Amino acid sequence: MSALASLFVREWKLAVRVGGGALMGALFFLIVVTVVPFGVGPDLNLLSRIGPAILWIGALLATLLSLDRLFQVDRDDGGLDLILMADASLELVVLVKCLAHWAATGLPLVLASPLLAVFMNMEPEVIAATTATLLVGTPALTFTGAIGAALTVTLKRGGLLLAILVLPLTVPVMIFGVSSATAVVFGTVPFTTPFSILAALGLFAMVLGPFAAAAALRHAGE
Amino acid sequence: MSIPVSRLSGQGLTLDRGGRRVLADLDFVATSGEALVVTGPNGAGKSTLLRLIAGLLRPVAGRLVLDGGDPELSIAQHCHYFGHQDALKAALSVGENLGFWRDFFGEADDTVYDALDRVGLARLVDLPAAYLSAGQRRRLAFARLLVSKRPIWLLDEPTSALDAASETRLIEIVGEHLDGGGLVVAATHLALPFSRMASLRLGAAVIAEAVA
Numbered sequence: 001m002s003a004l005a006s007l008f009v010r011e012w013k014l015a016v017r018v019g020g021g022a023l024m025g026a027l028f029f030l031i032v033v034t035v036v037p038f039g040v041g042p043d044l045n046l047l048s049r050i051g052p053a054i055l056w057i058g059a060l061l062a063t064l065l066s067l068d069r070l071f072q073v074d075r076d077d078g079g080l081d082l083i084l085m086a087d088a089s090l091e092l093v094v095l096v097k098c099l100a101h102w103a104a105t106g107l108p109l110v111l112a113s114p115l116l117a118v119f120m121n122m123e124p125e126v127i128a129a130t131t132a133t134l135l136v137g138t139p140a141l142t143f144t145g146a147i148g149a150a151l152t153v154t155l156k157r158g159g160l161l162l163a164i165l166v167l168p169l170t171v172p173v174m175i176f177g178v179s180s181a182t183a184v185v186f187g188t189v190p191f192t193t194p195f196s197i198l199a200a201l202g203l204f205a206m207v208l209g210p211f212a213a214a215a216a217l218r219h220a221g222e
Numbered sequence: 223m224s225i226p227v228s229r230l231s232g233q234g235l236t237l238d239r240g241g242r243r244v245l246a247d248l249d250f251v252a253t254s255g256e257a258l259v260v261t262g263p264n265g266a267g268k269s270t271l272l273r274l275i276a277g278l279l280r281p282v283a284g285r286l287v288l289d290g291g292d293p294e295l296s297i298a299q300h301c302h303y304f305g306h307q308d309a310l311k312a313a314l315s316v317g318e319n320l321g322f323w324r325d326f327f328g329e330a331d332d333t334v335y336d337a338l339d340r341v342g343l344a345r346l347v348d349l350p351a352a353y354l355s356a357g358q359r360r361r362l363a364f365a366r367l368l369v370s371k372r373p374i375w376l377l378d379e380p381t382s383a384l385d386a387a388s389e390t391r392l393i394e395i396v397g398e399h400l401d402g403g404g405l406v407v408a409a410t411h412l413a414l415p416f417s418r419m420a421s422l423r424l425g426a427a428v429i430a431e432a433v434a
Contacts, residue, residue, distance in 0.1 A: 006325030017313040078307025
């Protein structure tokens with residue numbers, strides 16, 4: 001197996017086995033979305049109107065929950081030193097780690113969202129649109145979050161700082177994610193307009209994230 | 223790596239850590255087929271020197287020169303670093319842990335099973351690494367040096383946590399690496415009976431001299 005394929009498989013195994021964050025993120029997502037109707041009350045119209053936003057906030061928090069361990073586990077056990085010394089380029093290593101993280105924690109959120117959308121009394125076309133925006137938008141959250149994870153890799157309790165660093169950067173993704181989901185029913189613009197910008201943000205994060213995170217990791221050892 | 227290395231030398235290496243000068247104007251020469259044993263009290267900069275060679279720290283002054291080797295690759299890419307940390311994942315089995323590093327480093331050498339056999343862990347190939355003892359973790363980490371071919375081995379306290387039999391085995395394996403034209407830099411505060419060795423003593427005053 002090639003170096004990067006083998007890294008992907010290892011990251012995937014670590015995420016889904018005991019102590020990995022994959023199931024934790026999906027469960028957290030479920031809890032957040034389930035709790036909201038209790039707080040907001042049983043107003044079905046209101047729930048269906050704020051549904052896409054709740055799903056997006058839940059997905060954002062669930063992604064952040066496991067991101068702080070993205071590089072820290074490797075730093076804590078000395079694996080990061082060895083990764084830095086390997087032939088594979090660090091940018092590609094970060095890219096592969098993010099893809100594996102998304103496949104293990106982001107993709108389950110996307111798959112669970114249609115079910116949770118029913119809890120929020122959302123229309124079928126809004127459910128489809130929200131799932132599509134999450135599919136395109138959650139990689140952007142992971143890649144943006146990777147920058148924060150790399151910057152806080154040396155801090156023992158870096159999770160909170162990570163959230164403070166990363167949440168402002170995810171605001172554009174949130175705005176365009178939610179607005180394209182609601183555009184189907186309530187919007188004044190067609191679905192594809194905000195959705196294209198969301199897709200562009202995702203691609204931008206996928207390019208910028210690995211370079212920024214790799215630069216941060218190179219300096220983390222000193 | 224097909225191109226053999228002949229000599230690794232440091233010239234005037236100076237390095238600061240946390241505002242404190244750890245290495246000052248250090249010169250050393252390590253030749254292939256001979257282990258350079260770095261000794262000195264705690265805090266003398268032994269580990270720092272190894273991390274410097276491994277490319278994990280950058281010197282403020284001085285340079286490292288490698289004679290031989292693949293000119294396309296950095297010095298760090300010629301090195302295996304066997305540090306204090308074992309880089310093992312508790313959730314993966316012994317075989318999976320080692321197999322990952324074999325694929326990741328490339329230049330495959332021994333198979334996973336052969337390498338585990340050489341460090342005496344072949345029976346435990348399917349056991350999760352979480353259940354290994356300190357000495358077994360150390361041996362598994364050392365097996366990483368056997369599954370991928372790199373000519374320079376940087377060993378930081380290689381025999382810590384090992385029993386007498388494992389220590390003898392490790393010395394033998396390092397000896398085989400040296401016989402094959404490999405280069406070894408080992409930091410230790412114990413006497414390591416390598417067959418051919420030079421020594422480098424780092425003092426607390428950090429004025430080091432190479433003793434041939």
